[in-house]
Each structure stands twice: as C-alpha cells, then as structure tokens.
Amino acid sequence: MNFIPLPSPSAARPVSDAYDGTTYYGRPALKPAPFENSVVGSYIFLAGLCGVAQVIATVADVARAPRREGLVRRGRLLSMLAPTLGSVLLVYDLHTPKRFYNMLRIARPTSPMSIGTWILMGFSIFSGATAAAQVAADWVRPGWARLLHGIARTTQVPAAVAGAGLGTYTASLLSSTSTPLWAAAPKSLAVQFGSSSMASGAAALAMAERHAGSRSLARKLDTLALAALAVELGASVVSEATYRTRGISAAEDAAADTRTIAQIGTIAPFALQMLAGKGKRSAGILSDLASLAILAGSFCLRTGVMEAGDESARRPQDYFRFAKPGNLPK
C-alpha cells in the first residue's frame, strides 16, 4: 500500500518570529493567579499606605519639620494598619490559612512573596516598637517620655527603610510571574506602585493635618502627594506604551471601570488642589476631596492591575504574542 507523503508543513519552522494568531481551541496557556483581587488589592493598598506613612513620619522627624509632633504621631499610628489588618488580609487569602507560619520556614530571594513576608515582619517589629514608644511617651512623666522618644527616633529608621520596601515590593510580586500584563513592564509598574504608595500616604496624612488645624504641614503634604502623582502619571504612560507595543493592552478592557477610577484619582487631584488654592471657604473641602480621590485611585490602580493581569493570563493570543524571542530580555 502506498501512503501519500505528508505535505511538508508550511515553512518558517521550527521557530518563527511573527505570531500568526494560532491558539489551542482558544484555551488559556497560563493559569491566572488564584488571588482574591479585592483582598490582595486591599493588602497592596494598605501596605503602600502604611509603609509610606512610616517613611513620611520619619522624614518629618529627621528633617525637624516645624510643628511636626502631630504628624509624626499620626504617621506612626497609621503605619500599624499593615501589621494588623494587612496581615489578616494576607492570611485570609491563603488557601490553607492555618499554615500561614510556613512562610517563615525559609527566606528566598527569588520570591517576592518570601521577600515581602520578611519585609512585613521587619516592618511590624520596628514600626510596632516605634508606635509603642510613641503611645507610651504620651502617657508617662516627661523624664520617661524623653527616653521613649529617643527609642522611637532610633527604631523609626529601620521601620522607614522597611516601609519603603513594603510600599514597593508588591509590584515585583506581580511582575515576577508569567502573567503577561504584570511581567511586561516590571520597572515602570514598580515606579507606579511606589509613587502611588507615596501619594496615598501623603494624602491620608494631609487630610489628618488639615483636620487637626495644621494648615502649613497639610499644604506640604498635599504638594508631596501631587509630586508623587506626577511621577505615577509618567510611569503609567511608560507602562501603557509597553503594553501596546507588546500587543497585550486589550486585556486592560476587562478592568475598564476600575481603571477609570484609578485615572480620575491621578488626574482630578491636580484640578481640585488648584481650585482649592483659589477658593476661600471651600478650600478645605476641595483639598479633602483631592485626598480622597488619591486614596480611591491608589486602591483602584492596584485592583485594576490585578484584574487586567488575570485577564491577560486567560488570553492565549496575548501570552503567545508576548512570549516571542523578540521580547526576551537582551
């Protein structure tokens, strides 16, 4: 019996540069992260807020800002949300929560989740010590208070260093995966997350200063928040351009609503603060609105990136287009 030889399959193999749109029945080639986006998104937001609150409190203290006592106290207290609520959120998102302590078995520099665990541990210890000294100092006799303030002034430095890590490592947590949208722009995504953390921390503390009647510090914090937003805007332009050139930007439509809030949260505060600068009676309200917009935007930036990333992992075309030799790091 004579078999007809197989036609030599179309050229350009074994490997070709252009992706021709082939998929396997449209089935995903990757699995999206099994994270609960609202839970992990909230953690990322809190980690940024608290980490940076500690950084700002420390910087204000070290730079001897005029009338800084209230700001330093509030920054130190605000930072305690990460070790408490943040840790609860993290454990809650585990699929076997009662084994959370296994995270402490090893330290693995290739795993941002392991790095983050240790950053959070360090932050909890040093921020906790700083906040405890602060609270105690507010209650004891002046002689003791001076000693306690001295302790806080020492522990706040490692706490702030850990805080900077806490506000940024979450971006590398996402980027160090195979999810196309997270992996595509590791540097600019990290700048986005870091500056968004800074904006949220500054906005929250600015609002508190305003309500405590400390106008000048509030204004400085507002300026800091706007500067951070400007950096975030710049970085987001870079990320978006990368997604487009890599052909994976379509996945972002899956998180269109969240992204819109995030965008409003980065742009509206500029307008609101400008109006607040002009207006007289409504200035406080407008500035508060700006702060709230920043906080909402910062939260939605994180959940939006998470949702869009999941969608990019579910789209085989996006992954295959992304996983081409042309996109390999040089």
Next chain:
Amino acid sequence: MGAAMIAGLPLSNRVRDYPESEFRHPLPHEAELTAGVRIEPGRSYGFFTDTTVCIGCKACEVACKEWNNLPADNLGLTGDSYDNTGHLSANTWRHVAFIEQMADRPTEMRPFQSNWLMMSDVCKHCHNPPCMEACPTGALFKTEFDTVVVQQDICNGCGYCVPACPFGVVDLNPLDGKAHKCTLCYDRLKGGLEPACAKSCPTDSIQFGEVADLQQRAAKRLEHLHAVGVPSAYLYGAPDGPGATGGLKYLNAFFLLTDRPEVYNLPEAPTRPSDRVAPSLLSGLAAVAGLAVAAVALFSRRD
C-alpha cells in the same frame, strides 16, 4: 547491567532473567527492565515526549490518574476534537492534546489521510523552575532525582506558584487548598520504578530516562526524522532552544514537535520570572527614595 537492543528496544540484559509474565513480588530496579535505566539519587531524570509517535490513546492520562489516585475533572464533552480533558490541573497531570488540522484538508491532503497532531503534555520539570523560585514556603523543591515536587505537608496554598509557571501547569485544588502537579512519580522513582505514564505508553512516545541520555536519543530521532522527510521536526525544551529560553536553560521533560509551539498551547519563548525581581524592586525603591528626598526638602522649609 548492560543495555542492549532487545526486540528493537534499548533494554537491559536483565529482561532475559524474567521470562514469566506475572510477578508475585516487585522486581528490584524494575525501571532497568521497562525503561533501560537504573534510578539512583543524585542523577537527573526526565521525560522525552516524542509527539510524532503519539496515537492519542490517553493511556498515560489513565495510568497517571490510577497511580496517583486523582479524581476526574470533567465528565462532559468539550467539543474540542477528542480532547475532553482540556488542560493540566491540580487533578490532571498528563493531558493529551488533539490537534485536528482541518484547514489543510481540501487543498493539500487526500481524503482519508489524517493530519492529526497529538501530544501528551506534562509538567516540564524545568531546570530553573519558576514555580519553585516563587514558592515562599519551600513546599516546592528539587528532589534527589532533579525533579520538581510540591511537598503536600508544607504547602499553605498561597497560590503564588500558579501564575509563576510559564506553562500554566501547577494549580490549586479548591478542596484541600494545596498546590498540585506532576511529581514525575517521586514515589515510584524511590522504589526503582519507571513513572506510570511512560511505562504505560504503548508507542514509547513518552520515554523516561536520564536527561542527558534522553537529549541524545532525541537528537538522534530528530536527525532521523529530518532525513526521512519531516523537516518540521524540532525539540521543545532542549538546552536553550524554544521553550527553554530566558534563563530556564532546559526542561527535564521536553518534547519533539512538528508544528509551531502555539499549536500545542506552548509559548515559544517563555521567561524566568525571578529575573524581574531585582529590576522591579530597585526601580520601586528608587521612586520612593526620590520622593522621600523631595519630602525632606519640603519639610525642612521654614514657613
């Protein structure tokens, strides 16, 4: 032990010692008889899956489910050719893909000549495994056989290995909250047995052995296929080839394919996620540090 060609297969001379067809006791170093390889700790083992001889019988899928006691995932029909398994999952560690190339039929092919591609997919047991590099508990580890295994008594279901894998292999089981994937039959290897899928494969599409040996075998097979007129054949996961790009180096479980990787639901040039840790961390820290310096300037201004 000496390897010899017996009935066209590279088998151990020991097969002559066991003429009977049923055994009352496990045989010592059984893999010598079934795969021609003695399994010893400290060496690298893997699979070479030659898709050109796969007949799509799914014996590997069944053998895997039976040996590893894995439940069925989906009892329905997918409508995607004969592939009703769909994908690898926490309960499915071998998956036979069926690619029915209909588009070629009227123009290039005669009636009744099939153009099927079948491929038994599996965890690649990467040389630099992204899942293991991501695992924060150390549950994922490299065994003494150079394979990648999840230790079930340590995994806490953080799920980070799932998006880390560039091949969409490892998955969480929602029932027990742990990550699961192919263990390359860790328990069988410890007992000197060939993995269940490879042992059950009737065409030797799945070959088990030492990685270096398999790579040589694959190179020979490739040469042969090119010589007899299958120029499209290539290796996926061979050192620094397609599938082993971006720092993955090579895959302990690699494949011989005849169409572009995407046809089999495989990425052509995957990357190693841990390469992105440092650039990302440093950029983020630089941004925060820069803004902190701005804050120092703001705060030290007297008003």
